[in-house]
Amino acid sequence: xxxxxxxxxxxxxxxxxxxxxxxxxxxxxxxxxxxxxxxxxxxxxxxxxxxxxxxxxxxxxxxxxxxxxxxxxxxxxxxxxxxxxxxxxxxxxxxxxxxx
Numbered sequence: 837x838x839x840x841x842x843x844x845x846x847x848x849x850x851x852x853x854x855x856x857x858x859x860x861x862x863x864x865x866x867x868x869x870x871x872x873x874x875x876x877x878x879x880x881x882x883x884x885x886x887x888x889x890x891x892x893x894x895x896x897x898x899x900x901x902x903x904x905x906x907x908x909x910x911x912x913x914x915x916x917x918x919x920x921x922x923x924x925x926x927x928x929x930x931x932x933x934x935x936x
Contacts, residue, residue: 845890846876846883853883855890863901872897 847854853876859867872894876883896910 845887846880849876852876852878853880855883855886857890857894860898863898866901867897 855874855876857872
């Protein structure tokens with residue numbers, strides 16, 4: 837049986853957890869740092885729950901730094917929620933366009 841090392845992005849901070857991931861060397865100049873750091877939460881379970889989103893965001897930054905094209909969905913996810921626009925507003929707009 838072959839064992840592979842699984843990367844661990846969770847680091848114990850003083851009273852909480854932190855998410856860390858190294859920036860690939862070919863992307864460090866474009867990104868402007870050597871390591872991404874984000875708060876992970878107060879508990880280990882909170883940190884574990886935040887890892888998939890953290891990986892997705894950093895993977896997206898890596899792709900952008902390498903000059904890859906992003907899909908429309910990836911660009912929307914990167915922008916985050918729109919200020920002042922709720923789920924009800926989006927539902928009404930989609931229903932007007934008949935895209936439900």
